[in-house]
Amino acid sequence: MRELYQRLQSLFVLGELTEQRANLFFITVEKDRLRPLITHLRDREGLRHLVLLTAVDWLEEGQFQLTYLLCDRLTRRDLGLRVMLDRANPVMESIHDLWPTAATYQRELREMFGIDFPGSPRLDEEFILEGWNTTPPYRRDFDTLEYARSQYAERAGRETRDPETHMRAQLYPESN
Amino acid sequence: MKPELEKRIVRTPDGQEFEVDPLRDYYCEAAPTVMPAAYGKIVEDLFNWARSQSLWILGFGTGCGAIEMRPLMTPRFDAYRYGVQWRPTPRQANLFIISGYLSTKTLKRAIRSYEQMQNPKYVVGLGSCTINGGMYWDSYNTIKCLDQYLPVDLYITGCMPRPEALLQGFEDLKKLIRAGKCEGANKYSENFDWYKANQKQVIHDWDMPDYNW
Amino acid sequence: MDFDWMKIPYSLLTLFIVVNYGMILNAFIQKIGARVGRRHGIPIWQNYADLIKNYSIRSSITHGVMFYLGPVFRLSGGVGLLLFVPTIYGSYMFSNMSFAGDLILALYFVFFGTLGMALGAAESGHPHAAIGITRGLSQVTAAELPFALAVFAVALQYQTLSVTDIVAAQQGSFLNWTLFTNPLAVTAAMLSFLGSMMRPPFDVVLAPQEIPIGPPTEYHSSYLALMQTNRAIFPIAKIVIYMNLFFGGAASWPVFFLKVFCIYMISVLVGVVFPRFRVEQSIRWFLIWAVPVGILAVVLV
Numbered sequence: 170m171r172e173l174y175q176r177l178q179s180l181f182v183l184g185e186l187t188e189q190r191a192n193l194f195f196i197t198v199e200k201d202r203l204r205p206l207i208t209h210l211r212d213r214e215g216l217r218h219l220v221l222l223t224a225v226d227w228l229e230e231g232q233f234q235l236t237y238l239l240c241d242r243l244t245r246r247d248l249g250l251r252v253m254l255d256r257a258n259p260v261m262e263s264i265h266d267l268w269p270t271a272a273t274y275q276r277e278l279r280e281m282f283g284i285d286f287p288g289s290p291r292l293d294e295e296f297i298l299e300g301w302n303t304t305p306p307y308r309r310d311f312d313t314l315e316y317a318r319s320q321y322a323e324r325a326g327r328e329t330r331d332p333e334t335h336m337r338a339q340l341y342p343e344s345n
Numbered sequence: 346m347k348p349e350l351e352k353r354i355v356r357t358p359d360g361q362e363f364e365v366d367p368l369r370d371y372y373c374e375a376a377p378t379v380m381p382a383a384y385g386k387i388v389e390d391l392f393n394w395a396r397s398q399s400l401w402i403l404g405f406g407t408g409c410g411a412i413e414m415r416p417l418m419t420p421r422f423d424a425y426r427y428g429v430q431w432r433p434t435p436r437q438a439n440l441f442i443i444s445g446y447l448s449t450k451t452l453k454r455a456i457r458s459y460e461q462m463q464n465p466k467y468v469v470g471l472g473s474c475t476i477n478g479g480m481y482w483d484s485y486n487t488i489k490c491l492d493q494y495l496p497v498d499l500y501i502t503g504c505m506p507r508p509e510a511l512l513q514g515f516e517d518l519k520k521l522i523r524a525g526k527c528e529g530a531n532k533y534s535e536n537f538d539w540y541k542a543n544q545k546q547v548i549h550d551w552d553m554p555d556y557n558w
Numbered sequence: 559m560d561f562d563w564m565k566i567p568y569s570l571l572t573l574f575i576v577v578n579y580g581m582i583l584n585a586f587i588q589k590i591g592a593r594v595g596r597r598h599g600i601p602i603w604q605n606y607a608d609l610i611k612n613y614s615i616r617s618s619i620t621h622g623v624m625f626y627l628g629p630v631f632r633l634s635g636g637v638g639l640l641l642f643v644p645t646i647y648g649s650y651m652f653s654n655m656s657f658a659g660d661l662i663l664a665l666y667f668v669f670f671g672t673l674g675m676a677l678g679a680a681e682s683g684h685p686h687a688a689i690g691i692t693r694g695l696s697q698v699t700a701a702e703l704p705f706a707l708a709v710f711a712v713a714l715q716y717q718t719l720s721v722t723d724i725v726a727a728q729q730g731s732f733l734n735w736t737l738f739t740n741p742l743a744v745t746a747a748m749l750s751f752l753g754s755m756m757r758p759p760f761d762v763v764l765a766p767q768e769i770p771i772g773p774p775t776e777y778h779s780s781y782l783a784l785m786q787t788n789r790a791i792f793p794i795a796k797i798v799i800y801m802n803l804f805f806g807g808a809a810s811w812p813v814f815f816l817k818v819f820c821i822y823m824i825s826v827l828v829g830v831v832f833p834r835f836r837v838e839q840s841i842r843w844f845l846i847w848a849v850p851v852g853i854l855a856v857v858l859v
Contacts, residue, residue, distance in 0.1 A: 306485045317487075321487070321489045329482075395614060425599065426599060
């Protein structure tokens with residue numbers, strides 16, 4: 170895994186490296202440099218399987234992080250590529266021509282985070298939500314609780330307890 | 346609005362052109378009517394007995410609770426001996442079990458299925474998600490109070506209720522039916538506007554007729 | 559033409575007995591199926607409850623005239639089949655409307671209900687109904703073929719087209735039954751019988767577990783109740799024909815009940831043991847196993 174990183178380093182400009190496990194590394198890449206790198210990994214290095222494509226909302230930094238997780242099944246190693254996007258204008262190049270399944274992930278990200286992938290098939294069709302008309306729900310500035318309160322009728326009399334204290338009071342009443 | 350539901354001009358093979366408005370031409374939009382019990386007490390009692398003894402469930406699992414309904418068919422619980430069976434089409438079913446959380450997307454389908462069922466029809470809410478949201482109380486796409494959208498005859502509490510609880514629920518429902526208290530379909534017709542307003546408040550892309558049967 | 563008006567109440571009485579017997583028998587058979595699966599099974603009156611429930615449903619929608627007529631055709635197929643065949647041999651009360659050429663008529667009636675359903679279900683416009691009809695018609699056609707051959711063989715053997723005469727020729731000892739005088743024809747007919755009883759392994763058309771429940775997808779309330787009534791009459795009527803043609807008929811009601819029960823049991827016992835065939839499998843099965851036997855029966859007679 171380490172030597173793979175060194176080989177890549179001689180070919181590409183790579184960002185920060187995180188060694189999660191012996192067979193799981195994460196590398197940060199520039200937005201424009203992802204495509205040659207990921208094509209190289211798929212065709213030359215045997216990381217043929219796109220495990221997932223997901224996003225993290227770094228609200229405070231004003232960034233979205235895209236994570237492309239690749240897997241090599243023969244040698245059982247995973248490599249994650251991190252791409253940081255500008256939160257104000259989240260546009261990323263589509264990779265649906267490399268992995269057709271990526272189109273589905275990109276549809277989901279488009280709907281849940283509002284990240285645009287120009288050229289990806291059926292991108293603007295509804296994926297899970299129907300008729301969603303406010304902030305994409307997985308963005309952190311979307312207030313789920315407030316939305317649920319305003320949108321869906323509530324039944325009175327609902328109590329919420331902290332599970333830990335409640336169960337302690339139930340099971341060990343003498344400790345309180 | 347989906348493209349196939351929009352108004353369009355259709356050209357026939359022999360060259361005529363006419364306009365098709367799918368929502369009005371392909372569906373019947375007439376609102377439901379209240380259908381009171383029409384016969385004398387003795388006949389209605391017999392009918393209510395038959396209705397209670399023959400609960401045909403619509404085989405539509407809306408949430409995780411559907412997994413609790415499958416064991417009911419198996420030798421261990423065997424709901425058939427209580428006159429409960431599953432029907433694959435809403436036309437023949439008379440009991441709709443909302444099994445667990447109902448997202449707005451599923452709610453749309455549930456409403457359509459419910460409206461295709463024939464009067465008298467019963468709705469049972471299964472699990473705490475249908476009652477007050479349960480663990481989905483702060484979800485962005487799950488309704489929290491089922492009886493705002495469909496007339497519910499009975500709730501079965503639990504998260505999830507065990508199949509035994511379901512059997513007990515069936516027995517309670519039978520008692521209600523035999524007492525003639527399950528008039529959910531008529532309640533729906535009477536308060537049709539209220540239900541529709543509630544439904545449309547959560548379903549933003551309403552692309553179907555108001556009442557579809 | 560002098561018509562015996564007393565025949566009408568008598569045949570209605572036959573119908574009444576057969577409907578009730580059919581309802582209880584159907585429930586009993588479902589119970590047997592359940593017991594084989596180690597379940598307790600439905601109560602014996604369940605079919606009555608279902609029937610009354612369906613008649614008591616307040617609203618019903620129609621998709622047109624043929625949609626309405628479909629169950630009516632189906633029911634008249636069952637009733638007609640029953641009424642034109644002597645139910646009890648030698649009894650004036652229960653010989654119904656049988657006449658000289660009733661065998662041919664009965665063959666038509668067996669098919670009549672399915673055709674009526676095809677027209678009705680097609681008008682409901684539901685795609686599942688169309689799929690079910692296609693499956694049902696092809697399977698029934700394949701299953702009817704050996705039966706028709708067997709009937710020809712029997713008609714040739716006894717040189718008559720009247721069911722009453724065929725029964726008469728089988729009286730005396732049970733060795734006079736067609737079962738023993740023409741076993742090949744009976745084999746072919748019984749294989750076809752398995753297919754036309756709508757029990758496993760040939761029930762893919764109507765099985766509620768299949769995604770399309772088949773022709774009755776859109777049928778509900780009273781329409782469905784009519785069809786349920788037919789589900790009680792039709793198997794019995796069909797068995798009556800088999801009984802008359804191959805098993806010596808019945809001279810009294812107890813014998814009738816017993817024989818019908820035993821013949822029904824054949825398809826039930828096969829049904830609880832074997833899994834369900836797909837339509838193309840069952841058609842192939844009929845063509846390979848049943849039709850040659852039927853042809854052989856015709857040739858040998």
